[in-house]
Amino acid sequence: xxxxxxxxxxxxxxxxxxxxxxxxxxxxxxxxxxxxxxxxxxxxxxxxxxxxxxxxxxxxxxxxxxxxxxxxxxxxxxxxxxxxxxxxxxxxxxxxxxxxxxxxxxxxxxxxxxxxxxxxxxxxxxxxxxxxxxxxxxxxxxxxxxxxxxxxxxxxxxxxxxxxxxxxxxxxxxxxxxxxxxxxxxxxxxxxxxxxxxxxxxxxxxxxxxxxxxxxxxxxxxxxxxxxxxxxxxxxxxxxxxxxxxxxxxxxxxxxxxxxxxx
Amino acid sequence: xxxxxxxxxxxxxxxxxxxxxxxxxxxxxxxxxxxxxxxxxxxxxxxxxxxxxxxxxxxxxxxxxxxxxxxxxxxxxxxxxxxxxxxxxxxxxxxxxxxxxxxxxxxxxxxxxxxxxxxxxxxxxxxxxxxxxxxxxxxxxxxxxxxxxxxxxxxxxxxxxxxxxxxxxxxxxxxxxxxxxxxxxxxxxxxxxxxxxxxxxxxxxxxxxxxxxxxxxxxxxxxxxxxxxxxxxxxxxxxxxxxxxxxxxxxxxxxxxxxxxxxxxxxxxxxxxxxxxxxxxxxxxxxxxxxxxxxxxxxxxxxxxxxxxxxxxxxxxxxxxxxxxxxxxxxxxxxxxxxxxxxxxxxxxxxxxx
Ligand SMILES: Nc1ncnc2c1ncn2[C@@H]1O[C@H](COP(=O)(O)OP(=O)(O)OP(=O)(O)O)[C@@H](O)[C@H]1O
Ligand SMILES: [Mg+2]
Numbered sequence: 271x272x273x274x275x276x277x278x279x280x281x282x283x284x285x286x287x288x289x290x291x292x293x294x295x296x297x298x299x300x301x302x303x304x305x306x307x308x309x310x311x312x313x314x315x316x317x318x319x320x321x322x323x324x325x326x327x328x329x330x331x332x333x334x335x336x337x338x339x340x341x342x343x344x345x346x347x348x349x350x351x352x353x354x355x356x357x358x359x360x361x362x363x364x365x366x367x368x369x370x371x372x373x374x375x376x377x378x379x380x381x382x383x384x385x386x387x388x389x390x391x392x393x394x395x396x397x398x399x400x401x402x403x404x405x406x407x408x409x410x411x412x413x414x415x416x417x418x419x420x421x422x423x424x425x426x427x428x429x430x431x432x433x434x435x436x437x438x439x440x441x442x443x444x445x446x447x448x449x450x451x452x453x454x455x456x457x458x459x460x461x462x463x464x465x466x467x468x469x470x471x472x473x474x475x476x477x478x479x480x481x482x483x484x485x486x487x488x489x490x491x492x493x494x495x496x497x498x499x500x501x502x503x504x505x506x507x508x509x510x511x512x513x514x515x516x517x518x519x520x521x522x523x524x525x526x527x528x529x530x531x532x533x
Numbered sequence: 534x535x536x537x538x539x540x541x542x543x544x545x546x547x548x549x550x551x552x553x554x555x556x557x558x559x560x561x562x563x564x565x566x567x568x569x570x571x572x573x574x575x576x577x578x579x580x581x582x583x584x585x586x587x588x589x590x591x592x593x594x595x596x597x598x599x600x601x602x603x604x605x606x607x608x609x610x611x612x613x614x615x616x617x618x619x620x621x622x623x624x625x626x627x628x629x630x631x632x633x634x635x636x637x638x639x640x641x642x643x644x645x646x647x648x649x650x651x652x653x654x655x656x657x658x659x660x661x662x663x664x665x666x667x668x669x670x671x672x673x674x675x676x677x678x679x680x681x682x683x684x685x686x687x688x689x690x691x692x693x694x695x696x697x698x699x700x701x702x703x704x705x706x707x708x709x710x711x712x713x714x715x716x717x718x719x720x721x722x723x724x725x726x727x728x729x730x731x732x733x734x735x736x737x738x739x740x741x742x743x744x745x746x747x748x749x750x751x752x753x754x755x756x757x758x759x760x761x762x763x764x765x766x767x768x769x770x771x772x773x774x775x776x777x778x779x780x781x782x783x784x785x786x787x788x789x790x791x792x793x794x795x796x797x798x799x800x801x802x803x804x805x806x807x808x809x810x811x812x813x814x815x816x817x818x819x820x821x822x823x824x825x826x827x828x829x830x831x832x833x834x835x836x837x838x839x840x841x842x843x844x845x846x847x848x849x850x851x852x853x854x855x856x857x858x859x860x861x862x863x864x865x866x867x868x869x870x871x872x873x874x875x876x877x878x879x880x881x882x883x884x885x886x887x
Contacts, residue, residue, distance in 0.1 A: 321741050342747075343740035352741070359738035361731045363798070367543070372731050376743035378724040382756065385723035386716035391541045395723050403540040420543075442742060 272335070274299050274478045275351075275446050280319055280329035289315045290326065290502045295480075297446065302472050302479045304489045306513070307499035308522055313482045314356055316499075317448050320480075321353055322346040333446065348376055350445035354435045354452060356482075362424030366415055366434050369423055370406040371399075373441025378402060409437045413467060429460040436464075440471065447471065449481045453488050461488060468492055486514060498522070544722055563707055567693075567700040575703040579771050581811040582710035583764045588791040588803035589717050590760025595789065596797030597721060598753035599733030600648055601657050604664030605788045608637045608758040610671055610780035612765025617775055618677075620686045627690070630709070630766045637762025638755040645754030649747055664785045672777035682775035706767050713760050718800055720756070729753050730798075761788075787814070794863055796872025805871040813859060817852035 273296035280293045290312045297303050305313045318324040320331055322343040331339040333349045341349070352373075361369050371378075380395045388395040410419055413433050418426055423434050432452060439447055452468070453461045465488065471477050483489050489496060489510055496513040498506040506516040513519055566575060587609060594600050612633040619629035647659050671677045678684075692704045720726040728749045731739035740746050769775050787810055795806025825836040839851065867873050 323737065323741070342745070343737075344743050344745045347741055347743035355738065359735040361734035361738065363734055364727070364730060368727060368730075372727050372739070372744075373742055375724060375728060375731075380724040382720070382725050382752070385720045385725050388544065388719040388723055389715075391544075395719070396541060396544055399544055399723060400540045403543075407540075438738075438742065 273297060274334055275320070275480070276330070276332045277316070277320065278330040280316065280326045280331075282315060282319060282324060282326040282329075288502050290319070290329075293329075293499065293502065293504055295497055295504075297478050297480055299445075299478055300472060300476055301495070302468070302481060302493050304481045304483055304493035304496045304510070305499060306483065306486070306489060306496060306519075307505075310501075311499040311522075312502040313499055314450055315502075317353060317450055317480075317482070320346070320351065320448060347442065351448065352439035352442040352444035352446070353448035354432070354439055354450055356450040356454070358428075358431050358435055360423045360431055360435055360438075363422060365420045366410070366418050366423055366426075366437070367403070367406060367420060369434055369438050370409055370441045371402060373438040374402045374405065376442060406441060409440050412440075412470075413437050414463070429456045432456065433460075433464070436467070440475075444477060446478045446480065449479060449483075451482050451484065453483060453485055461485070465491060486510075490514070560711065564704070567696065567703055572699045575699055576771075577811075577815060579703050579706045579767075580815065581808055582706050583768050583771060584788075584791060584811045585804050585807035586710050586713045586764035586767075587761045587788050588795065588807040589713050589800070590757045590764070591788050592792045592797060592799075592803040593717060593720075593729065593760070594753050594757035595792050596799070596802070597726065597733060598729040598750065600750065600753060601653070601789075602644075602660040602754075602757070603657050603782070603785050603789065604644065604660035604662070604667070605757075605761050606780040606782070606784035607664040607667035608641065608761040609765035609768065609784065609788075610667050610777070611637045611640055611758075612762030613769040613775050613780075614671060614677055614683070614765075615762065616766030617683050617685050617769045621683065625690075626688065626705075626770075630763050633762045633766040634759040637765070638759040641755035641758025642751050644758075645751030648754060649750055661782065661785070664780075664782060668777060668780050668782075671780065677777075678775070680777065682777050685769050685773055685775060688770050702767075702770055706771065709763055709767060713763075714800060714804075717760070725749070725752070790860060794860060794870055796870025799872050801875060802870055802872035805875070809863075809871065813856055817856055 275297040277296070278294045280290045281288075282290045293312065293316060295303065305316065307313055315324065319326045319329075322338070322341050322345065325340060329339065330337065333351060336349060338346050338349050361372060364372070378398060380398050384393075384395045387393060390396065391400075410416055413436065415430075415433060415437060418430060418434070423431055426434065432455070436449070436452065449468070453464055456464060468479060468481070469492065472479055481489070481493065493510055496507065496510050497504055498513050498516065498519045500518070500522040505518040505522060506513045508516075563578065566578060587605065591602065591605050594602055615633040615636045616626075616629045619632055620626055624632065644660065644663050648656050651659055671682075672680055688698050688702055690701055690705060692701050696704070721730070728739065728744045731742070731744055732746060732749055736746055791806035791810045792803050793806070794809055795804065796802030822836055822840060825839060826832045828835055843851065863871070869876070
């Protein structure tokens with residue numbers, strides 16, 4: 271099976287501090303790959319490089335064989351990559367529906383003038399909005415967001431906001447989904463739902479998932495493979511059990527609560 | 534219920550039918566004004582409507598997209614000059630206004646380019662520089678009529694048989710203002726408007742969802758400038774002259790004040806702001822010492838204080854002091870602007886026991 275997402279030898283430093291040093295990974299269609307590592311290991315930086323928010327000093331990033339390194343974030347999005355953020359980045363003043371509709375931005379066509387001319391249900395702009403609203407409603411049903419459909423997301427509880435963010439990424443119908451600590455701050459019940467959704471996204475929708483997560487139990491239940499980072503370098507990779515018991519990984523986590531790693 | 538229909542509910546022009554009815558009644562009343570009111574009322578309403586267009590346009594940039602501009606008097610001036618010069622060259626007035634919109638939009642794009650790299654105070658200074666430059670080019674260049682400005686050609690448009698110049702102009706202004714409200718309201722419910730708001734709330738997330746920040750930020754400047762430009766063109770006819778000194782920094786700040794006083798990020802906010810600032814402008818313009826004596830209780834003392842402590846030439850600025858004081862009071866007591874007041878009033882009436 272050819273890799274959908276290929277990242278090779280990423281190098282990036284911030285003011286002399288090497289944040290990533292030769293990080294590489296591959297993600298195949300239908301696969302769930304987890305990225306773990308202690309705080310400051312460089313996990314989010316990998317995401318930011320893939321999304322085009324950071325430009326690595328060297329390395330390669332390809333999606334379905336196409337080079338996307340150096341593309342602007344909106345072009346990366348158009349190549350089939352969607353993501354969520356560690357510190358929620360929602361459009362706080364918009365409703366859940368509008369947040370998800372923004373996720374449809376790449377598929378919508380309505381321009382400036384046809385938008386201004388939305389005068390009734392027969393106008394092209396209205397028809398398009400309603401058509402994509404259907405897709406959005408499917409996602410709302412899938413993620414059980416019906417109750418907060420028209421609420422401003424800024425006022426929603428933390429866990430719900432994370433789900434809305436996942437919904438917005440799904441609305442983009444991506445090939446690859448990057449999830450940055452999706453379970454952080456969630457209670458057990460929310461985590462349980464989230465795990466099932468991520469499984470479905472992978473199995474039913476066939477979206478490849480790259481997942482950053484500190485909760486090793488969560489990772490163990492979901493991930494096909496795990497890559498561990500420390501100080502910007504890959505220190506181990508393999509199945510969740512292999513990585514969890516890898517001596518370098520244990521050592522890397524010694525400074526931080528090692529209970530997390532051993533569950 | 535048919536699902537398609539129910540999705541359209543969220544796209545409707547009016548959220549509820551009583552609100553829709555109210556707006557239709559208001560629009561009808563405004564349209565009928567020329568048939569029963571004199572020139573002065575039409576002048577005042579026209580002035581308000583022109584300011585409202587600017588406030589709505591500026592709000593696209595400031596309220597919805599989260600950028601700032603201290604140079605909108607520049608777009609206002611560009612619209613005024615473009616309309617007048619084109620009309621003088623024989624272009625029909627409606628066409629001249631459309632052209633003014635596009636010319637102002639082009640300058641909006643240009644100004645939007647540096648805005649891509651700059652934020653907050655830096656953007657404020659760039660736009661301020663733009664406004665000052667435009668003002669001075671118009672005032673100094675012979676081609677634009679120099680310090681006295683170009684003469685405004687006769688307003689030759691006829692919208693209703695037997696209407697006077699004032700009546701025709703009033704209708705044109707109201708049509709443009711109504712069109713502005715409709716266009717911006719619709720824009721904000723579709724793809725482009727949503728991208729604007731997304732950029733304001735989280736530009737990183739917007740970009741990662743496929744929104745081209747470069748394009749949409751400059752587009753917001755252009756859209757904002759276009760409406761301001763049309764308003765400028767109408768203003769030239771409304772005043773009957775183009776005086777380059779009117780397009781100064783003070784005007785840019787007043788435009789911004791309309792948006793902020795009214796409450797950013799809504800349609801009603803800038804409208805209320807424009808009404809308030811316009812009326813204050815008209816009312817306070819001719820403020821004289823005698824007016825202070827009319828203040829109950831302490832009128833004599835206030836007037837005495839003013840005449841003792843202000844220079845003769847400083848008297849003209851009293852209006853700005855009163856003005857500034859009122860603006861400060863509004864913002865202190867209602868940080869969300871007049872729109873916040875309206876929201877609260879609505880809530881109050883909803884819970885009113887019937
Ligand atoms: N924009 C930036 N400017 C300067 N330094 C940065 C920047 N982004 C990341 N870094 C540095 O790069 C290193 C890796 O950060 P990163 O956010 O990728 O860590 P992480 O693995 O996601 O950690 P956490 O688990 O806390 O989220 C850190 O030392 C961080 O300070
Ligand atoms: Mg991180």
